Amino acid sequence: MTYEDEIKPYRGKINQLNDQILDLIKARIIVALNIGKIKRKYGKPIVDKQREEAVIEQVRRLAVAREVAPDAVERIFRELIKACVEAEESND
16 A cells, blocks of 8 residues: 555545535634624624633633643634624624
8 A cells, every 4th residue: 555545535534524614614604694793783892802702711621621732722713703703894
């Protein structure tokens, strides 16, 4: 067996997981857009730092429980939150 033969199925699995992750990111953005509509309806600001920090604390706990590096997960989710906020703000 060659290097390429051995690594190919793993790369295929990574590609499948990337597709699933992107579907989940899109779903999260759609939910954020709906939240943004409700915030605007009630005159609330789009950015809610208290909620953002609660989400970060939650995903860090979930990461620890799944034996995934919590600092890495935090960085990913901070970017995800940023993308959702940007989507909410651009949906005015």
